[in-house]
Amino acid sequence: MKTEDKKYIILIAIHVLLGVLIFLFRPIASLYSAAILLLGIYYVLKSGNKNNEVLFVSAYIVGSEVFLRMTGGSILYEFSKYGVMIFLLFGMFYSGFSKNAVPFWIYLLLLLPGVIVATETLNLQTDLRTSIAFNISGPVCLGIASIYNYNRKITFSQLNNILLTLGLPIVTTMVYLVLYTPDLKEVLTGTGSNGETSGGFGPNQVATILGIGMFIFFSRLIFNSKNKLIFILNLIIATNITYRGLVTFSRGGMITGFVMIVILLIFLYFNSASSGKYKLNMLFVFMSVVFIFTWLYTSMQTSGLIDKRYANQDAMGRVKESRFTGREEILASEIDAFMDSPILGIGVAKGLEIRYEKTGEIVTSHNEISRTIAEHGMLGIIALMIVFFTPVFLYLDNKQHVYIFCFLIFWLLTINHAAMRIAAPAFVYSLSLLKVSFDKTDL
Template sequence: MINKFTDNKLLLIAIHIIIGYLATFTWFPKPFGLGVIGFCVFFVVKAKNNNEESFLLAMYIAGAEVFIRMTKGFVFYETGKYSVILLLILGIFLGEFKQKFGVQYIFYLLLLTLGIVFTQVPDGESIRNAIVFNLSGPVVLGVAALYFYKRPIKIETILNSLYFMILPIFSMIAFLYFRTPEISEIVFGGGANFETSGGFGPNQVATAIGVGIFIIIVFIVLKVKLTGFLFLDILFLAYFIFRGLLTFSRGGIITGFIAMIFFSFFYFLHKKGSLKLFFNYFLIGGIFIIAIWVYTSNITGGMLDNRYAGKNAIGVEKKDITSGRLDILEEQLNSFLISPLGIGVGNGKFKRELSDKKITAASHNEAGRLVEEHGIIGVVILVGLMIIPLLNFFYFNNLQRAFIISFYLFWILTINHSAMRIAFPGLVYALSLIKIKENDYNTSIENE
C-alpha cells in the first residue's frame, strides 16, 4: 500500500499544493487536521506496521504540524505531538519487529517527571498547560527513542520517510504564497516577519522550511528525483529557499544548511576520491544560493542583509543578535546556580515575569530549560542525550554517518533556537539512534 504513495510522488506533491490553497478557506483546516490524524491511525492499525507505517506517518504528522497549527486545523495546540506519540506506540505493539527498548530512555522519561514535583504556577495560570507545553516535546523524544533505538531501517525507508515529511511542507509553502500580501506592500525591519510567515510564528515556519530545503538537497545529492524531474526539484528548492529567507527568521534556515553541508560532506567522503566533487557541488550550490539571496535582498530593500548581520532596520548593529535568547539563557544559568535541584517544570517563564529585568519570554533553548527547571537531573539528561547518538555515529560507514550526523545536528541546533515547540526535533533526534541497514537500494546509490 505504501508503494502507491511512493510511486506517485509528483501527483501527491500536486495534491498537497492544492491542499495549501484550500487551507486559505476557513471551512477546510479543521476537517483536514482531523482527517489526517484519523487516517494515519487507521492506516497503521490496518497495516499492523508491517512496513514501518508508524515511522512514515509519524514523519508526515511532524512535517504537517506547523502547517496545521498555522491554519488552526488542530483542536488542541499540541495535537501534533500527541499524534506522533500515539502512532509510534501503536507501531511498537503492532509491528512484527520486537523492539528492544533502550533502558536509558526509560530512565529519561522517568527523570523528566521528577521536575513536576517542584512545579508551581501563579494564580490564574494552568499548571497542566505549563507542564504539557514544556514536557510534550521531550516526551515525543523519549517515545521516539524507544521506537527507534538500534532499530534496523533501510536507506530506502529513510528516503520514503523524508518524502512523507516534505509533502505537507509543500502545502505550507503554497499556503504562504496565497496568504502573503504583495512583497512591495510589506514593511521589512530588523526582526522576524509575520506577514511572510502566514501570520504565524516565523521561527516555527522557518524551521519547517529549513527541513524542506534539506530534504530536497538530500534527494538531489543522492541523484534520486523527488518529483521525477531534476529541473523541477531545483525549481522547488529555489522557491523554498526564497520563502525561508522571506520569513526573516534565521535559525531554521541556517540549521537546514548546516545539516545539508555535513550530509553532503560525509556522502562524498564515502565515495572515495570524491572530495573534489564535494567542493564542486559546494561551489555550484554557493553560487545558486547567492543568486537567490541577492534577489531576495533587493526586493526587501536590503533588510535581509541587516537581519542576518544582526542589525536593525537602520543598519545599526544590535547589542544581542539572538533576539533576547542570550538574556534568557543567562537568567537560566543563574537560576541553576541558585537552585541546583531545579525550580520545577514550566516555572522558568513565570519566574522571569516576576523579576525586574523584563525578560518574560518562554525559553527558546531546551538545554537552558532543562538545566534551569530540572537542575542537576537536567544536566544528566542533557549530557546523556548528546553522547548516545555520537556512539552510534562512530559505528557506521560514511554513507550511513551522513544521515546520522545530519539528524543529530538538526536536533541539537533546533532545540537551541526553538526549544521543542514542535514534534520534529524529538523525532529527528531518535532517527540518529537507528541501525541503518545495507540493502540493494543502498548499493545502487553507492554505484551512481
C-alpha cells in the same frame, strides 16, 4: 517515465493543490487535520505496522504541524507531539522496541523529579496540568520516539521515504505562503522577524520547518533525482522553500537547514571514493551557485534588508546591541535559577513564573538546554548528555546512516533558538537512532 516518478509528481501536485485550496477556503484545514488522524489510524491498524508505518504517519504529522497551526486547522495546539507519541506507542505494541533502549528510559525517569518539584513550587494560581504538560510534552515526545527508533533496522531508501513524507506538507506550506504573502516592499519596514511573510504565524516556527524542508529537498537532489525532470522539480521546490524561509527574516531555522546540508556534503565527501568526490565537488559548486542566486534574488526583493538582518543590523544599517533579540537575558535568568537549585532544579514551568514576577511579562524560554538545566538541575544535565552522546556512540556501528549527524545537529541547533515548541526536533532527532543499511536499490 517510470511509474515511481509519476507517483512522485502526483504526490507533489496533490500537496500543491492542497495549499491552494486551503488558502482559498481555510475551513478545509480542519478537514485536512481530521483526515491525517483518521487515515493514519486506518493505515497503521490495517498494516499492523509491518513496515514501520507509524514512522510515516508520525513524519507526516510533524511536517504538517506548523501549517495546521498557521491555518487554524489543528485539532489541538499540541496535536503533533501527542499524535507522534500515540502512534509510536501503537508501533511499540505491534513491533516492540529494543531492549538496549535503556538510555532513554533513564532519560524519561530523569525528567520525573522536575515534574514532582513543580507541583510544590508553582503558584497556586497556575494551572498545574496545562503548564507542566506544555513544557514537558516536547522532551517526553523525544523520549518515546527515541525508544521506538533505537537501533530499529531500516533501509536507506525507507528512510528517504520517511523524510519525503515529512517534506510533502512543507510543500503545502510553501504554496500557502506564496499565496498569502503580500508584496514584500509593502510589509518589510525593518529587519525583525515578520509575521506577514510567515503566514500570519510565528516566524521562528515557520522558518524551522522550512529549514528542514530545505534540507529534505536538497538531499533529494543528491539521492533521489535520477532523471532531469525530477532533478528540476526538486530544485524548484528546494529553492522556493529556501526563499520563503529567508523572507520570514527568522534566522535560526534557515541557518540550521544550511548547516545540515553542509554536514551532509562533508560526510559524503569523506566517505566517498575518488570518482564520488569529483561528483560531489561538482554538486557543491552547483548548489553554491544556486544558493548565491537565491540569496541575491531575496536581497533584491527585500531591498537589501535580508543582508542587514543576517549582519545583525537594523534597517538603517546600525549594528543591534543584542545579537539574540534579548534572549541572553532569559538565559541569564535560567542560569541563576540553576545556581539556586542545582540538584533537582526549580521545577517544570517555574522559570516562566519567575520571569513574570520580575518583569511583569510572560516570557517563554527559546533555549531548551538552559530551560532543562534550570528546571531539572543536574538531572537535566545528565538527560541532555544522554541525548547528545547516544547517536555518537551508535554511529560506531552504524556507518551507513549518512544523515545521523544532520539529525543530531538539527535537534541541537533548533532547541537553542526555538526550544521544543514543535515536534520536529524530537522526531527528527529520534531518526538518528535508526540502524540504517543500504539495499540494492540504493546502490
